[in-house]
Amino acid sequence: MKNFETRLTRYMDAGFPLLYVDTFEEEKAAETVKKVFRSYGLLEWNIRGFFDHQSHASMTGQSLADTLDLLLSDDSSLRRKVLVLRGAHFFLDDPAVTERLKQIAQKINRGDIEDCSVFIIAPVVKIPVELESYLTILTMDFLTPEEIKGIIKSFISESGLSPLQEDFLDELTMTFKGLSETEINNILALAVADDGEINHQDLSLIFEQKQQMIKKSGILDMVTVNESIDDIGGLENLKKWLQRKAEVFKNITKARSFGVDVPKGVLIAGMPGCGKSLNAKAAAKLFGVPLLRMDMGRLMGKYVGESEGNMRRAIALAEASSPCVLWIDELEKAFAGIGGQGGGAEVTTRLFGNFLTWLQEKDSLAFVVATANNIADLPPELLRKGRFDEIFYVGLPNKEEREKIFSIHIGKRRKQDLSSIDLSTLVSKTEGYSGADIEGVVRDSVEDAFASRKNSLVTDDIVRAINNTHSLSEIMKDSLEKMSKIYKDRKFKNASA
Numbered sequence: 001m002k003n004f005e006t007r008l009t010r011y012m013d014a015g016f017p018l019l020y021v022d023t024f025e026e027e028k029a030a031e032t033v034k035k036v037f038r039s040y041g042l043l044e045w046n047i048r049g050f051f052d053h054q055s056h057a058s059m060t061g062q063s064l065a066d067t068l069d070l071l072l073s074d075d076s077s078l079r080r081k082v083l084v085l086r087g088a089h090f091f092l093d094d095p096a097v098t099e100r101l102k103q104i105a106q107k108i109n110r111g112d113i114e115d116c117s118v119f120i121i122a123p124v125v126k127i128p129v130e131l132e133s134y135l136t137i138l139t140m141d142f143l144t145p146e147e148i149k150g151i152i153k154s155f156i157s158e159s160g161l162s163p164l165q166e167d168f169l170d171e172l173t174m175t176f177k178g179l180s181e182t183e184i185n186n187i188l189a190l191a192v193a194d195d196g197e198i199n200h201q202d203l204s205l206i207f208e209q210k211q212q213m214i215k216k217s218g219i220l221d222m223v224t225v226n227e228s229i230d231d232i233g234g235l236e237n238l239k240k241w242l243q244r245k246a247e248v249f250k251n252i253t254k255a256r257s258f259g260v261d262v263p264k265g266v267l268i269a270g271m272p273g274c275g276k277s278l279n280a281k282a283a284a285k286l287f288g289v290p291l292l293r294m295d296m297g298r299l300m301g302k303y304v305g306e307s308e309g310n311m312r313r314a315i316a317l318a319e320a321s322s323p324c325v326l327w328i329d330e331l332e333k334a335f336a337g338i339g340g341q342g343g344g345a346e347v348t349t350r351l352f353g354n355f356l357t358w359l360q361e362k363d364s365l366a367f368v369v370a371t372a373n374n375i376a377d378l379p380p381e382l383l384r385k386g387r388f389d390e391i392f393y394v395g396l397p398n399k400e401e402r403e404k405i406f407s408i409h410i411g412k413r414r415k416q417d418l419s420s421i422d423l424s425t426l427v428s429k430t431e432g433y434s435g436a437d438i439e440g441v442v443r444d445s446v447e448d449a450f451a452s453r454k455n456s457l458v459t460d461d462i463v464r465a466i467n468n469t470h471s472l473s474e475i476m477k478d479s480l481e482k483m484s485k486i487y488k489d490r491k492f493k494n495a496s497a
C-alpha cells in the first residue's frame with residue numbers, strides 16, 4: 001500500500017489532472033487519498049450528492065454534471081483541493097459529464113486551477129475517448145504479507161480468540177495473498193462461525209474464495225485438470241523440459257538460493273490436435289498447482305482502457321493465485337493486428353506491450369504456458385529470447401509417438417484388449433495423423449464394436465475406423481507444410497525427441 005501512496009503523491013506533484021483509481025476496494029482507496037492529501041481540502045461527489053469536507057457544506061441529491069458545473073464557475077473553488085468522484089463510472093458516457101471533466105483537466109493543465117487533482121475511484125475501467133489523454137490509470141497494490149498478518153492479528157484479538165501459532169499464521173498469510181481486506185475479514189468470520197476457531201481446515205475455504213474471485217472476474221477460468229504427463233504420447237523433449245522446471249518450481253526457495261532463475265514460462269506452438277493443450281494441463285498437474293486459462297476474446301472491452309484494465313486484472317489475479325500455471329490459449333488470436341493503424345490495432349498493440357513488460361519482469365510463481373496454432377501471425381518481439389524460457393514446436397507424431405498415443409487411448413477405454421492389438425499395423429496406417437485424429441479413431445472403433453455387440457476390440461475394428469477417417473495432413477496439407485518450414489527456419493526446439 002505504501003507504494004500506492006507514493007505513486008499518488010508523485011502523480012499529483014507532476015500535475016496529472018485526472019487520476020483513475022481502478023479498485024474493488026473503493027472505500028480503502030478513498031481513505032488513502034484522504035490520508036495522503038490531508039493538507040488539501042477534500043471535495044467529494046458520490047451518488048448521494050456533493051460534499052465539501054473542509055467547510056462541511058453538503059448538497060444532497062446534486063448530480064455529477066451540476067457539481068462539475070458549479071466547480072467550473074469559480075476556479076478558486078478547486079484551488080489546493082482534491083476532488084474525489086465515486087460512482088462516476090455510471091455517468092462517464094454522458095457528454096455533459098465528460099465535457100466538464102475535460103474542461104477541468106484543461107484548466108489544471110493551463111494552471112488556471114492550481115494544485116488540484118481529480119480522482120475517479122471505480123471498480124471497473126471505463127474511460128471515454130474524449131478523456132483519454134487527460135487520464136492516468138492507477139491500480140492499488142495487493143496487500144503485503146505484513147499487512148495481511150496485521151489484519152489477521154487484529155481480527156483474532158477483536159474476536160477474543162487465542163493467538164495463532166506463528167507457522168500457521170504464516171501459512172494463512174500466504175494463502176490470503178491477493179484477497180482484499182474485506183474479503184479476508186469475511187472469510188475469517190466464516191471460518192470462526194463453523195467451529196469457533198481458525199484452523200487448518202479453513203484453508204480450503206480460502207481456496208474456494210479465490211476460485212470465486214476468478215469466476216467473478218470473467219476473464220480467467222479455473223480449469224479442472226485430469227490429465228497428467230503419462231497421458232501424453234511422445235513429445236519427450238518437452239516433457240523432460242517441463243519435468244525439470246517442475247523440480248525448480250517445487251523447490252523454489254532452495255533453487256533461488258542456489259542461483260537458479262524463477263521459471264517464467266514456455267510457448268508451445270504447432271499443429272492443431274497434437275497435444276499443446278494437453279501439455280498445459282499436464283504442466284499444472286506436474287507442478288502441483290491450479291491451472292488458470294486466460295480468455296483473450298473476453299479480455300477485449302469496448303471502452304478505452306477497458307482491455308488494458310482487464311489484462312491488468314487478469315495478471316494481478318494470476319499473480320495473486322500464484323503458485324499457478326497461467327495458460328494463454330490461442331496466443332496468436334490475441335495479438336493479431338499488432339502495430340496496425342486505427343483504434344482497435346492501437347489497443348492491441350498497447351495490450352501486447354503490457355503483456356511483454358509483465359512477462360519480462362515477472363518473478364512471481366505464475367508460470368505461463370502460451371499455446372499457438374499459427375506462429376506466423378505472432379509478432380517477432382514475442383519470440384525474442386528472455387520473454388519465454390523456451391519455445392517449442394509440436395509437429396505431427398512420428399512412428400514411436402503414434403504407437404504410444406494408440407496405446408494410451410486404447411488403454412483408457414479397453415485396457416483388457418490392449419495386449420492382443422497389433423499396434424505396428426495401426427502405426428503404419430496412420431502417417432500424417434495428429435494425436436487428436438488417433439484419439440478419434442480409437443473412440444469411433446470402440447463405439448462401433450459395442451454397437452455391433454462384440455465382446456472385445458480387435459485390430460481390424462481400428463483399421464476400419466482409420467480407413468473411414470481423413471488425417472490432419474490430408475485436410476491441411478498446404479498450411480502444415482508452410483508451418484513446418486517456419487518452425488525449422490526460426491530454429492524452435494522440437495518437442496519430440
Ligand code: ADP
Pocket residue numbers: 231232233234235271272273274275276277278279371397405408434435436437439
Ligand atoms: P492442441 O494441440 O490443439 O491443443 P490438444 O492437446 O487439445 O491439441 O489435443 C486434443 C486431444 O488429442 C487431446 O485431448 C488428446 O486426447 C489427444 N492428443 C493429442 N496429442 C496427443 C498426444 N501426444 N498423446 C496423447 N493424446 C494426444
